[in-house]
Structures are given as structure tokens and as C-alpha cells.
Amino acid sequence: MSPSLSAQLPTDVQSILTLAARSLFDVFANASEGMLLVDRSGRVVWINDQYRRYLPALGFSKESDFVGQPVSSVVQNTQMHQVIETGKPILVDLLTNQAGTFVVSRFPLRDEAGQVIGALGVVLFDQPQSNLQPLMSKFALMQRELDETRDALAAQRRSASGARQAKYSFASFVGASAAAAEVKRQARRTAQTHSPVLLLGETGTGKELLAHAIHAASTRSRGPLVSVNIAAVPETLLEAEFFGVAPGAFTGAERKGRDGKFKLADGGTLFLDEVGDMPLGIQAKLLRALQEGEIEPLGSNSLLPVDVRIVAATSRDLPALVRAGQFREDLFYRLHVLPVKVPALRERVQDIPALVEVLLEDICGRNGQVQPELSHEAMALLMGQGWRGNVRELRNVLEQLMVRTESAQVDVALVRSVLSDAGVDQIAPPASSSVPALPAPSGQATAPLWVQVAELERQAVQAALQGTGGNKVAAARQLGISRAKLYQCLGQNG
Numbered sequence: 001m002s003p004s005l006s007a008q009l010p011t012d013v014q015s016i017l018t019l020a021a022r023s024l025f026d027v028f029a030n031a032s033e034g035m036l037l038v039d040r041s042g043r044v045v046w047i048n049d050q051y052r053r054y055l056p057a058l059g060f061s062k063e064s065d066f067v068g069q070p071v072s073s074v075v076q077n078t079q080m081h082q083v084i085e086t087g088k089p090i091l092v093d094l095l096t097n098q099a100g101t102f103v104v105s106r107f108p109l110r111d112e113a114g115q116v117i118g119a120l121g122v123v124l125f126d127q128p129q130s131n132l133q134p135l136m137s138k139f140a141l142m143q144r145e146l147d148e149t150r151d152a153l154a155a156q157r158r159s160a161s162g163a164r165q166a167k168y169s170f171a172s173f174v175g176a177s178a179a180a181a182e183v184k185r186q187a188r189r190t191a192q193t194h195s196p197v198l199l200l201g202e203t204g205t206g207k208e209l210l211a212h213a214i215h216a217a218s219t220r221s222r223g224p225l226v227s228v229n230i231a232a233v234p235e236t237l238l239e240a241e242f243f244g245v246a247p248g249a250f251t252g253a254e255r256k257g258r259d260g261k262f263k264l265a266d267g268g269t270l271f272l273d274e275v276g277d278m279p280l281g282i283q284a285k286l287l288r289a290l291q292e293g294e295i296e297p298l299g300s301n302s303l304l305p306v307d308v309r310i311v312a313a314t315s316r317d318l319p320a321l322v323r324a325g326q327f328r329e330d331l332f333y334r335l336h337v338l339p340v341k342v343p344a345l346r347e348r349v350q351d352i353p354a355l356v357e358v359l360l361e362d363i364c365g366r367n368g369q370v371q372p373e374l375s376h377e378a379m380a381l382l383m384g385q386g387w388r389g390n391v392r393e394l395r396n397v398l399e400q401l402m403v404r405t406e407s408a409q410v411d412v413a414l415v416r417s418v419l420s421d422a423g424v425d426q427i428a429p430p431a432s433s434s435v436p437a438l439p440a441p442s443g444q445a446t447a448p449l450w451v452q453v454a455e456l457e458r459q460a461v462q463a464a465l466q467g468t469g470g471n472k473v474a475a476a477r478q479l480g481i482s483r484a485k486l487y488q489c490l491g492q493n494g
């Protein structure tokens, strides 16, 4: 039967709205899985028949024990009080409690004057896993695709910008000498804090390696590690490199804007290599970024918060630069919170055999070469050098050695020839009959540690003395110890 003409919509708006509200309520009441009403104070005043079946699961056997109670004490994780407080509906939400997981809607109820006088809760679905399965799996798929795309984009950005995960850990820092152990101990301690770290040491001593290791051992290890070699970036480009460029600030390639290293390192570590080479103008801006935790991209008038941990390194004498007015004193103190002095290779000659072993393994592995042995004299000669370029210079010499040898053993003559061609300054060329300062034979491994250490020290001092023709001052300097310590190592009292 078609609807009769008399069954038409009322003509005044108020009546239409009242009708619409009642109809909607009826639709919800019949099609939903349950409804509950609370008053202004959040007390349950009514539930419908469908809702009643959840009472046992909520821990109530009688409706009269449930109705009349504050909703937050009878329905775990309810958000009805939030709707009453804010007057805003929560159109779709997931509610999980001891009765299960539900898709729910919550609406404020208002009086004539617009005052919130209560709220209506509707259970739309009580088995979202099965009811909403197609929707949920589509959502999960899209979410997964979004995550994968985000990861791929972040990886692309990282490789394009120099941001990456740490390449080295503390285990990569080869050396068991007292000096090496001490620098590792200090660097490890800095990894546990959030303050800036300042790595001080000559070129090639492993400052960058330690910066990676500090990042890898810190709570930021999952974040990016971004490096800037300040000496390698022209002064005019440094500001954009650090702080980025706002869209539209420039024309051409920069039109779209670009993130700076600070932004790229957000949540991670920014390694500032050669910080002593930073121009004064940028120093002021860097100081502000460190103090305020905010940066201002070029051409933008707004400040961007960034959360970056700074590890800086320099081979220059920063206090001297401060005295000469080339480095800001306030920035120096800001960076000098956790200074770590990285020893020169000549201060830890005992580590040279282990370094040679690791570096040769790497070089030969890359070239597909069989790793040769170095004769004792050849090793002693390497241990007697000044190594102004430190581990990097040692590696270069070993690479050249590998190019020039085909034999299973490298002898002292070849090492001498490579050193002289490479222009390595021979601070202490040992006599060909020298006794190399090599680790104690394994037969001594059962002796108490202090005996073995003392023996190693004695051998190192003797090798250095032979290299300096008996000059104790030169030998002590070469070993990085005092003259008194040198005598002590020889078992003499100076």
C-alpha cells in the first residue's frame, strides 16, 4: 500500500526536527547492539533491552545494581564523562573492557537552552573483528603500505643527505692499550647522557669512528646519525646546510625548499666534524640552536623545534682559537661539556700490531688477496714511526704494502721502502737488529696479569730506546710517557 497523502512531513521546521530526532533514535535503538543513557553527573539512568545482555560480562546480575551507578565505575574505559565535559560527540570509537571490544558512538544530550544535561552511548558493533573484518583488513593493508613507503622515503632521504645509521660500534675501535681503554671508557660514559660531546684529537685518530660508536650506544641509536664536515662546506652555504631553506625563499633548484642537517638529525645525533673551522657568523646561529632547541630555516620567519644531540670533533686547539677571537667562548663552553681526548697513535704504539692485523684483514678482504704476515722487524719498524696521520696514515701505508707484495711474508726492507716513498716521517727508525716490542709469547699467558703487562711495557720501552739510539727523552716522548715512567718500566729508579 502506498503512503497516504495525509502521512506527509509536518510543515514547520521544529516539528520536522523533532520527528527526525525520534526517528534517528528509533533507528539506533533497533539497529544498534545496545544503548545507555547517563545524566549530567555521569550516572547511568537507562539502558535498553539489547544492552542488558552485556551486564553479566560487566559483572552485574541485576539491572538495578547497574543503573543508578556512576558510569565510570560500572563500564571500564568509558569516555562518557569526556562527552559531558566537552559537549562534543565521539562519533566512532573502539571501547575495550572485560566484556569485549566494541565499536561505539557517544552523543551529548542538551536541554532547550543548549546546556549539556546528559549523554547517550550507542554500541554500534559488538564483534568488530568479524563485523568489520573487510574494513579492518583493508585498513591494516593500507597502514602497512604507508609504513613501508615512509620507511623507504626516510631511507632515500637519509642516503641523499648523508644521514644514516651508525657504521661503527665501540668494538670497532681497535686497541687494548691503557690509552685506548681509557678513551673508550670515557666515550661510553658520554653515550649514556644527552649533553654535547667534544672529541679532541689529531687527524685520523678515530674521532668519527667514536662519534658513530657513541650514537650507536646511546638511546638515540634508532634515530638518524647525520654528519657535517664543516671544513668541507663553503662558508656561504653553511647556513642553508645546517638550518635548511624555506619553500619559496629562492628560485631555481631551491624553490621547493630543503631540510637542513639539524632537521634531518631530529631525534638522533648530529656529528659536527672540524667544528674548529666554523666561521664566526654561523657560530652565533649554532649557539642559539643549541641553547633554544630551535632553528630558523633560511627565508622563513618561523622557528622550528628540533631534538638533536651534538657530537663535535676537532683537531685544532680550541682554547687557542678562543684566545685569538676566532671561536666564540660561549659556544666553546656549550660544546665543552663532555670533552674526550682521543690519543695519537704514537701514544699507544702497543696497539699497532692489533691495528695492522685488523686493517690488513680488511684491505686483503676487499682486494681478494691472501693476508701476508709481517716479520718482527717489519712490525717493529711500523711501531717506531711518528704517524702524524695516525690510523688513517697507517692504513694508507698498509694499502701500499699490499699493492707491492706478492709474498706470504712482508719484510722490513719493503716496509722501509714504502714508508720512505709515502713520506712518513721516521721519528724513530730502529736499527735492523732491533728487538720488536711485540706482545708476550703465549707461554707467558698463565703468568699474573701485572707480570705480563710489566713485561710488555719493558719490551715496548726497549724497542723505543733502540729506535732512538738510546735517547731516553725521545723514547719517552714517542711512547707518550714521562721519563720517570720510562725508568720504572725498565725496572730502574731513574
Ligand SMILES: Nc1ncnc2c1ncn2[C@@H]1O[C@H](COP(=O)(O)OP(=O)(O)OP(=O)(O)O)[C@@H](O)[C@H]1O
Pocket (backbone or CB within 6 Å): 172, 173, 174, 175, 201, 202, 203, 204, 205, 206, 207, 208, 209, 210, 273, 313, 314, 315, 355, 391, 392, 395
Ligand atoms: N682505533 C681504531 N680502530 C680501527 N680503526 C680505526 C681506529 N681509529 C681510526 N680508525 C680508522 O682510521 C680511519 C680514520 O678514522 P676517523 O675518520 O674516525 O678519524 P678522525 O679522527 O675523525 O679523522 P679527521 O679528524 O681527519 O676527520 C678510518 O678508516 C677509521 O676506521
